[in-house]
Amino acid sequence: MKLTTQTLATLALAAALATPALAAESHADHDxxxxxxxxxxxxxxxxxxxxxxxxxxxxxxxxxxxxxxxxxxxxxxxxxxxxxxxxxxxxxxxxxxxxxxxxxxxxxxxxxxxxxxxxxxxxxx
The missing domain is CATH 2.40.50.320 (Copper binding periplasmic protein CusF)
Structure with a gap:
């Protein structure tokens, strides 16, 4: 159970950190x-x-x-x-x-x- 909680916390943190980068990338491709x-x-x-x-x-x-x-x-x-x-x-x-x-x-x-x-x-x- 502890491993699952740590894994979920790590995935949530990674998703939160990646969101601004993904938004900037998708926003940069149009004029x-x-x-x-x-x-x-x-x-x-x-x-x-x-x-x-x-x-x-x-x-x-x-x-x-x-x-x-x-x-x-x-x-x-x-x-x-x-x-x-x-x-x-x-x-x-x-x-x-x-x-x-x-x-x-x-x-x-x-x-x-x-x-x-x-x-x-x-x-x-």
Missing amino acids: HSTPQGMAQHMQMMQGASAASGSHQAEGLVRKIDLAAGKITLRHAATADMAAMTMVYHVRDKALLDGIKAGDTVQFSAEKIDGADTVTAIARKP
């Missing part, structure tokens, strides 16, 4: 600057959302405040939120490149330092 790369990124984000408290939604861009790093989105209902219009912080202002008011977007957001923050965004065709 966020292309629609296909962004779509792949959004699929990966959907898989991680339950664990991280993030959510994904489709939304309509109402306003962008690039200087403040904020975007106003009218989004569809998510698993944990009703449809509404919200002002989000943006993790990186570069995410807003090519996005303008009136665009329909797919986005991921999570709470960062207490603020709803867009972590990924892509225009929908």
